[in-house]
Amino acid sequence: MNLPEVDIIGTGNLATNLAPALEQNGFIVNNIYGRSQESAKEIANRLYQATAVNDLDFSSSKSSVFFITISDDAIEEVAREIILPDDAIIAHTSGTKSLSALGYTASPNFGVFYPVQTFSKAKRVNFENVPVLIEGGNRFTEKTLLKMAKKLSSTVELASSSQRRMVHLAAIFAGNFTNAMMAHANELMATANFDLQLLGPLVEETLNKSILLGPEVAQTGPARRGDLEVLDEHMQMLEKFPELQETYRNISQQILDRYDEES
């Protein structure tokens, strides 16, 4: 099949990463839609021939695939307002929203294209390594989105809305919550006059092991060893940090319970 041409609705972190990734993989990106023309221009200017637009009437666009990369709350509203060329495919990119959120579009060809990654404007991500989960409301949409995803990424899977929602929730534990632990670590490192970077190799090794051997095998530390003396000492050290103390107690108790049951 010829590569479909693409328009992107949204100017956030994902759009900033997805648009150039599409171009690098041979797709033509025609329009970048933003409510603010400014931010749409910022992305369009870095592309080969894209135009910044701020009107949701795409009836004269040459594109046949439309990616919605805006916040979850706004998806249904845009789906209601957008005007698409005949037979166009429209896909949202949310981990949470179900496929049916696009049921409001006039097009029968709606689907989901969910990249399992955290994106920033400041730090470009190599899309080759980004797993993409695909869902299509019909066979044509599913097939097209699968083929497009495979041009961008080496890991592409079909996932139902409920599977995807669960992967997204797992990703919050693996991403957002591990980062919250890093914030706590950072606070403690600062009190000892050390930089968080000192823990870089430890974090890297821990999470490599976690992915490689599985987190059950990779778990170490005083709670894993059932070393109650060290746990008590740490609770005392954290008396001036009630938030950290609460987290320390909660997570340590869960590790104790988990490994106690096993032994």
Add this chain to the structure above:
Amino acid sequence: MNLPEVDIIGTGNLATNLAPALEQNGFIVNNIYGRSQESAKEIANRLYQATAVNDLDFSSSKSSVFFITISDDAIEEVAREIILPDDAIIAHTSGTKSLSALGYTASPNFGVFYPVQTFSKAKRVNFENVPVLIEGGNRFTEKTLLKMAKKLSSTVELASSSQRRMVHLAAIFAGNFTNAMMAHANELMATANFDLQLLGPLVEETLNKSILLGPEVAQTGPARRGDLEVLDEHMQMLEKFPELQETYRNISQQILDRYDEES
């Protein structure tokens, strides 16, 4: 200075990684002490000329530096029992135990050599990237341990016992607790019939950003955005997982509080 020769007390994860790292950097390792001769042999056999021993009388050892790599609980007992050559340096490798835990040794030359890393027997760590924190009971010990650490690692720092204890506690948040989050993620991924590996690139990117930009800047997710609708949905999805629900509530609340104060 000539490189001091070394004996290692202990046969655990650290000894398994430290002994070959010392050899590769030009140190002669003479003896590996283990209560079980078997496990001492396992390490000694992979070294150039080391001998497995199970007697704490080292008075005739050619080594001048002795690393204690055993569990925290046993350090003081070994310090009491060990017999060292004159002027030998003895160092423990614990993140938690203070320098004074070695006050029981006959030698005045005691110190701490704490590698900030998680070690396994199964997966060899490159010591070049392992930060080492040094403390010495006197100037001679401090100087010698600093020089030795710098032969092994590119990141060597002095740290007092209380600084080191705080770094160790921070390392528990950054290592053990992030891994506990991975265990939760793993449980959720399994219910969706996906492998944890799908989250590998996300975890890597998240923690690279956390170290590079700082965890405050790197924080993303529904709690960071104050998206209460998604938080409610997730709490419902976790109803069958009370442990995960507790963690979700705890960490999300902390993220909400932290970023609410700022805005």
